[in-house]
Amino acid sequence: MSLSVISPGLLTTIQDLGRRGYRKEGVPTSGAMDTVALRVANLLVGNPERTAGIEITFLGPKIRFETDHLIALTGADLQPKLNGEPIKMNRPVAVRAGGVLTFGGLRAGSRAYLALSGGLAVPPVLGSQATYLRAGIGGLGGRAFKTGDAVPSAGLTELGRKIWQALIATQPAHAWAQAKWTPDPKLFPAPHESPFVRAIRGQEYDLFSEQSQHDFWQQEFIVTSDSDRMGYRLQGPTLARQEPGEVLSSAVAFGTIQVPNEGNPIALLADHQTTGGYPRIAQVVAADFSCLAQVQLGRKIRFREVSLAEAQELYAQQEKAITEIKQALHFKLTHL
Amino acid sequence: MENLYPTPATRAEVQLYPLGESAVVVQFGDAIKRHAHHEVQALSAYLDAHPFPGFVEYVPAFTTVTVYYNPLEVSLAKEASPSDSVAETLKQMLLQTTTEAENTAPHVIEIPVCYGGKFAPDLAFVAGHTHLSQEEVIALHTQPEYLVYMIGFAPGFPYLGGMNEQLVVPRKEKPRTKVPAGSVGIAGKQTGVYSIQTPGGWQLIGRTPLRLFTPHGPTPSLLSAGDYIRFVPITEREYERTQQHES
Numbered sequence: 001m002s003l004s005v006i007s008p009g010l011l012t013t014i015q016d017l018g019r020r021g022y023r024k025e026g027v028p029t030s031g032a033m034d035t036v037a038l039r040v041a042n043l044l045v046g047n048p049e050r051t052a053g054i055e056i057t058f059l060g061p062k063i064r065f066e067t068d069h070l071i072a073l074t075g076a077d078l079q080p081k082l083n084g085e086p087i088k089m090n091r092p093v094a095v096r097a098g099g100v101l102t103f104g105g106l107r108a109g110s111r112a113y114l115a116l117s118g119g120l121a122v123p124p125v126l127g128s129q130a131t132y133l134r135a136g137i138g139g140l141g142g143r144a145f146k147t148g149d150a151v152p153s154a155g156l157t158e159l160g161r162k163i164w165q166a167l168i169a170t171q172p173a174h175a176w177a178q179a180k181w182t183p184d185p186k187l188f189p190a191p192h193e194s195p196f197v198r199a200i201r202g203q204e205y206d207l208f209s210e211q212s213q214h215d216f217w218q219q220e221f222i223v224t225s226d227s228d229r230m231g232y233r234l235q236g237p238t239l240a241r242q243e244p245g246e247v248l249s250s251a252v253a254f255g256t257i258q259v260p261n262e263g264n265p266i267a268l269l270a271d272h273q274t275t276g277g278y279p280r281i282a283q284v285v286a287a288d289f290s291c292l293a294q295v296q297l298g299r300k301i302r303f304r305e306v307s308l309a310e311a312q313e314l315y316a317q318q319e320k321a322i323t324e325i326k327q328a329l330h331f332k333l334t335h336l
Numbered sequence: 337m338e339n340l341y342p343t344p345a346t347r348a349e350v351q352l353y354p355l356g357e358s359a360v361v362v363q364f365g366d367a368i369k370r371h372a373h374h375e376v377q378a379l380s381a382y383l384d385a386h387p388f389p390g391f392v393e394y395v396p397a398f399t400t401v402t403v404y405y406n407p408l409e410v411s412l413a414k415e416a417s418p419s420d421s422v423a424e425t426l427k428q429m430l431l432q433t434t435t436e437a438e439n440t441a442p443h444v445i446e447i448p449v450c451y452g453g454k455f456a457p458d459l460a461f462v463a464g465h466t467h468l469s470q471e472e473v474i475a476l477h478t479q480p481e482y483l484v485y486m487i488g489f490a491p492g493f494p495y496l497g498g499m500n501e502q503l504v505v506p507r508k509e510k511p512r513t514k515v516p517a518g519s520v521g522i523a524g525k526q527t528g529v530y531s532i533q534t535p536g537g538w539q540l541i542g543r544t545p546l547r548l549f550t551p552h553g554p555t556p557s558l559l560s561a562g563d564y565i566r567f568v569p570i571t572e573r574e575y576e577r578t579q580q581h582e583s
Contacts, residue, residue, distance in 0.1 A: 023395045023404070024380075025557035026487040026531070026549075125551050135491050135532050137551045203353055203361070248368065249488055249495065251395035251402030253356050275397055275488030283356040311357045312407060312417055319408055 001067045005149040009061035013131040014139035016052040023274045030130040033270045033293035037075035041115035043329045044072035046159040051119040052129035056112040060103025069095045070117035070164045076109030082176045091179040094167035109191030109294040117160025121152040166336035187321040191294035196304045198288050204279030212239040220300040229271040238263035249277040255284030287314035352423045359404045360422045372399045377562045378433040396561040397486045442564040449567045450575040455543035465505045476500045484563040492531035492549030492557040499527045511537035518543045545579035
């Protein structure tokens with residue numbers, strides 16, 4: 001049971017929801033940049049949310065399914081096709097052995113997620129199958145996909161097999177068949193351009209000049225091409241401190257916005273270092289992590305201030321929406 | 337009179353603040369001091385022994401312990417907001433912790449280092465800058481027991497305290513794009529060991545054949561916050577023998 005990589009795309013890696021428990025040893029969590037998209041992709045094929053899937057960045061790979069697979073694509077719209085025919089995102093798709101998945105141009109968002117019923121059969125490293133490129137661990141030998149790779153999949157689960165059969169029965173002569181339904185877009189919105197990203201003040205917010213505090217919330221920042229899975233390097237108004245000084249290294253998190261001395265902020269993402277020694281002007285709220293992770297390079301973002309209480313409420317709402325998706329899908333998938 | 341044994345009164349400077357909606361930071365002052373380190377160690381040990389519902393993990397640093405939690409699991413258990421209830425739990429823990437660790441014998445780990453040749457491209461620069469001979473640089477570097485304050489920057493990378501101030505040198509003006517794992521360097525008042533191959537701007541004076549990061553072991557980092565290390569000079573031949581043993 002495997003997938004063959006005919007061409008790898010720009011940066012295609014295996015990711016799950018990341019490593020837990022090793023940050024004190026300096027090991028980043030890694031995992032999907034847009035965890036909501038991966039979780040929903042997994043739910044669409046009847047997997048537990050944590051299951052490892054494939055993260056596809058900017059430019060899609062060409063992949064042949066060597067055995068029958070049940071798949072779902074979420075996140076960025078890269079115009080996916082099976083055997084040259086367009087397929088729809090955000091729904092389960094049954095693929096017969098030999099089906100070839102390709103992608104067109106990037107329409108919206110930055111990262112697509114490909115979930116497979118049963119997940120991927122690569123060994124976990126430190127409790128996770130997530131690829132961490134910098135240390136070369138997890139995923140497929142600690143690296144991104146290359147042409148000619150055989151990526152081992154775990155094979156259809158019992159539920160996955162039932163869904164696969166039910167879908168294929170709707171188009172028995174075809175190489176693939178997709179569901180006609182999708183999660184409520186109100187609960188699972190598509191990535192959108194140049195969003196506002198909500199954030200709370202960081203612990204060192206008061207170290208910045210009044211002008212810089214004002215600029216941070218009022219001005220636009222471009223996501224520069226010098227960005228990667230560790231973080232987005234942002235360019236906009238230079239953020240200056242009232243007085244220069246050292247900040248002791250301390251732990252940081254996904255969404256922490258640090259400002260190095262030259263004044264251009266960095267928004268930390270999935271592969272961020274566990275600790276940082278730059279002042280933290282803000283912290284993006286968890287409910288907007290997906291939105292942040294889907295911003296395209298070269299686009300502009302603006303930050304909008306919210307309180308910690310609002311951030312907690314937004315996070316609770318996001319999780320409630322995912323629970324609703326999960327319940328609705330469970331009913332759908334067990335009544336096909 | 338000098339306060340040798342910390343009392344609750346010395347904890348007035350403890351500060352708690354959120355890092356987003358899934359972490360709370362406990363900060364013990366704002367300077368690198370042994371006492372703050374012992375407080376960090378004490379809270380870390382307490383969390384190891386008494387994880388609370390919703391606790392995920394913690395990261396000790398120079399003066400802080402950052403405690404990550406799952407807000408959904410915390411809010412199931414408590415009426416207050418997840419952040420407030422975790423902060424309250426941590427305050428209660430601080431009343432229970434002791435800094436007795438100060439009195440226990442430190443765990444000293446010897447790190448063999450080959451100072452010289454291809455492993456020490458910047459040893460001559462360090463000697464020149466500090467007006468010491470290369471032998472004196474090595475002697476000063478191998479003399480202290482260094483305290484591992486924290487692990488960060490990269491998997492298994494130790495932030496060390498205790499370097500002799502005579503060895504202070506600036507970073508390289510142009511960082512190297514690849515510094516091999518095991519390289520021992522100096523930058524400013526800090527000395528450290530690169531745990532994985534990474535770009536870096538430290539002045540390199542030697543290399544250890546030990547692996548500081550072993551992703552397939554049960555504890556990936558050789559060193560933990562609170563350990564002490566001593567650098568022990570070895571020859572190139574000993575380096576190669578140890579390296580074969582490690583792999």
